[in-house]
Amino acid sequence: MKTSYLFLATTLMLASCTASQKNASPQPSVSTDTATVYFTQEISPASLVRIYEALQVPASGRVAVKISTGESGGHHYLQPRLIQQLVNTVNGTIVECNTAYGGSRAGTEKHWQTIREHGFLDIAKVDIMDEEGDFCIPVVDTTWIKYDRVGTHMQNYDFMINLAHFKGHAMGGFGGVLKNQSIGVASSAGKAYIHSAGVTEDVNKCWLHTSNQDGFLESMAAAAQAVHNYFGKGERIIYINVVNNLSVDCDCDSHPAAPEMSDIGILASTDPVALDQACVNLVFNYPSKKGDDATALIKRINSKHGIHTIEHAEKIGLGTRNYHLESIDGNDMLDLLNQNSLSLLVRNRGITTQHTQHGVNDLLDLVKTDPARLKGAVVADKIIGKAAAAIMIYAGVKAVYTNIVCTPAKEMFEEAGVVISAKEEVPMILNRDRSGQCPIDSRLNDAATPEECVRILESM
16 A cells, blocks of 8 residues: 555654654664554544454453543543443443542542542442552562552452553653553552652652652653553553643643644554654654644653653563554545445544545535534545545545545645545546546646635635
């Protein structure tokens, strides 16, 4: 398949590309292994289940789904309606631990109140794992912490789905699966121990011992590895990052800053190091523009040396920063399109609609009557010329799969940051008797922008 990706495949198919392109730390050549990271641009209950299934590691036994239930007053945490289908699919229990700072989750009683307020008890069983105390599990890297202190209820589970919200963090630079598995799984005392890089377990004193930033980051990596090893050295744990609501602040902030960039998608892997690295790369290679800018989040990550958590996690053997990014979007849609008398498929918010009109008529109708259907959608179209590409970009489509794309359309997609996967690229789309260029596309040869193309199309 002939495929072109702007900020995904071109720069991310292998993890030789890193965030160092924008002043993050350079990547050491520690591991020669390559992990697979699955990716979907659609953020929906259905796509969350699809990416779980893509991992081909069925959750079995008593399944813990580790999330952050979010601080009261915040609103960026993973919403119950988003995760419900996955949790129900695996018959899982949502698990959390109490925090080490003052807030709505610092004590069990207040934490249960927050969990109720945020609606998690309405969709599944929930367990605060350190409600009845904690216990220690061994760490491999004892540079700073000598053990990892986690809730006793973790012993009640056979399998864990680490379901993290990837975003910024005031202390770690960013939070993904490594943070969700270290700070997130640790008990209150365990959190204090990690934050202070092994100085104290006292939640009232740990904040006096936070000057050792790299020690804190390395302690998170060590704790994440301890939990990974607890679940069969990774055989009974999988990792998913939902990359949305990309604030510079964590869900532990009751008043997080508004995101300055758009949502990216959902990524999953059996390797937590590769997964967090892929997410960081997507942020650092984001095609920023006015009103949709990753600069603030990049600055937050760099200001806290956030990449070092991933660096150290690889160094101690938790995983690899080398990865192959594999999209799960579109190929099934293109197969369905080709096997039936369809001209267009649109998948958005877990719903796939089928369309049958010739040319760009379906796209123009959607722009006029249901523009939300296309905004953020994954689309399959048999043949894409400049006209179709312009309408899709104008409407906010995120990813496109096609049999044939013409070069001007492909270039327009790439400039706009839309993922385009095509079986074949041709110089131009021909008319029906193949005697010359498609008449609609010919009207757009001198048009430079998607907006200009759409104006011309609407006037025809």
